[in-house]
Amino acid sequence: MEKRNIPLYDLKLSPGTRKRVNAVLSSGWLSTGPLARELEKQVAKRAHVRYAAAVSSATAGLQMTLEAIGARKGSEVITSPFTFCATAEAILRSEAIPVFADIDPATLNIDPDEVERKITSNTLCVMPVDIAGHPANYKSLGAICRKRRLPVIADASHALGATWRGKTVAQLADAAIHSFQATKNVTSAEGGIVASRHKQLVERVQLLSRHAMTANAFQRKKANKWEYDVVGLGFKGNLSDLHAAVGLGELTVFDKNQAKRARIAARYMKGLSGLEDHLELPPENNAYHHAWHLFIIRLHLSHLKISRDRFIKLMAGEGVQCGVHYKPLFEMSYYRQLGFLPQYFPNAAYAGQRVISLPMYPQLSMSDVDYVCAAVRRLVEKHVR
Numbered sequence: 001m002e003k004r005n006i007p008l009y010d011l012k013l014s015p016g017t018r019k020r021v022n023a024v025l026s027s028g029w030l031s032t033g034p035l036a037r038e039l040e041k042q043v044a045k046r047a048h049v050r051y052a053a054a055v056s057s058a059t060a061g062l063q064m065t066l067e068a069i070g071a072r073k074g075s076e077v078i079t080s081p082f083t084f085c086a087t088a089e090a091i092l093r094s095e096a097i098p099v100f101a102d103i104d105p106a107t108l109n110i111d112p113d114e115v116e117r118k119i120t121s122n123t124l125c126v127m128p129v130d131i132a133g134h135p136a137n138y139k140s141l142g143a144i145c146r147k148r149r150l151p152v153i154a155d156a157s158h159a160l161g162a163t164w165r166g167k168t169v170a171q172l173a174d175a176a177i178h179s180f181q182a183t184k185n186v187t188s189a190e191g192g193i194v195a196s197r198h199k200q201l202v203e204r205v206q207l208l209s210r211h212a213m214t215a216n217a218f219q220r221k222k223a224n225k226w227e228y229d230v231v232g233l234g235f236k237g238n239l240s241d242l243h244a245a246v247g248l249g250e251l252t253v254f255d256k257n258q259a260k261r262a263r264i265a266a267r268y269m270k271g272l273s274g275l276e277d278h279l280e281l282p283p284e285n286n287a288y289h290h291a292w293h294l295f296i297i298r299l300h301l302s303h304l305k306i307s308r309d310r311f312i313k314l315m316a317g318e319g320v321q322c323g324v325h326y327k328p329l330f331e332m333s334y335y336r337q338l339g340f341l342p343q344y345f346p347n348a349a350y351a352g353q354r355v356i357s358l359p360m361y362p363q364l365s366m367s368d369v370d371y372v373c374a375a376v377r378r379l380v381e382k383h384v385r
């Protein structure tokens with residue numbers, strides 16, 4: 001087969017997105033206004049909850065949600081160390097303490113038994129992360145947290161469109177924070193949504209996102225009133241209508257794109273079958289509807305003569321760019337220095353050495369997927385121990 005160049009990630013905006021962006025550019029209003037409100041409505045509808053707040057990023061959404069539920073110095077937030085740094089950063093920025101609980105090696109999501117062991121009288125909430133778009137085990141987490149009246153605040157950055165037994169993450173948790181950053185399944189360039197059934201929580205996030213001002217600039221313009229009060233210490237965390245226009249345009253192709261991601265995942269599963277002695281594929285479970293933000297394989301390192309990093313280098317030589325989601329946070333110098341060490345989290349530590357993300361985005365053709373599978377197969381067969 002002729003050599004190809006397949007990036008880890010690519011994006012083609014829908015034609016409707018350009019039209020919406022051009023319209024907002026000519027509208028005379030670029031900041032938070034009717035389009036941000038429309039995006040909130042549409043995402044809330046998709047998430048099957050009544051309320052949603054459009055925010056400038058999932059990171060800001062996580063931090064403002066923690067603030068909204070009362071995070072303060074000394075509050076403990078139980079989360080996964082197998083995540084992007086934004087999860088723990090939001091916790092630390094709200095002056096709370098991240099308490100890492102190890103992951104379930106099958107799903108790479110936080111292990112509810114570990115969560116239960118880490119609960120103390122200072123626990124403020126549990127923050128699972130739906131890695132790759134596979135919902136965390138909300139059934140067990142919900143049972144553990146309900147008993148103690150602890151909210152479950154989901155870092156659902158990867159998981160818009162994911163369900164467990166037909167329920168969305170926003171329905172399963174007390175709040176789901178979705179990312180609309182450029183590489184996510186749906187993007188507004190940068191942005192995020194806090195979706196929840198709790199009206200007060202969402203209204204509090206909206207208030208915080210506009211410096212805790214009683215009215216934002218658009219509301220004042222519409223009401224032809226300059227007055228406002230500042231009722232707390234807020235954030236600058238609002239989403240502009242320009243960003244919302246991109247998000248609304250991209251939402252029109254979300255279902256089509258999600259269906260394509262599912263077809264790509266199925267093609268990978270088929271194309272990599274038979275290699276189970278050398279690598280592990282994502283778990284399959286009919287109760288879950290995976291959002292397929294990422295397609296993560298795991299090498300069986302003891303059955304191969306090469307490391308994960310070498311494998312990725314050789315894949316690049318084949319023209320296929322791969323990624324790592326994630327190098328666990330306790331491997332990052334900042335978190336090491338805070339005292340988080342790999343030996344406390346053996347499952348996350350092992351996963352961190354062997355995960356590889358293969359290209360996953362709707363623009364991939366099935367023949368690109370076959371090309372990636374053939375490259376993986378060649379490398380595995382060449383380097384088998």
Ligand SMILES: Cc1ncc(COP(=O)(O)O)c(C=O)c1O
Binds near residue numbers: 060086129157179181
């Ligand atoms: C698991 C996870 N949490 C949080 C974020 C932060 O999202 P944002 O860039 O929208 O702040 C990301 C983004 O990559 C992520 O992957």
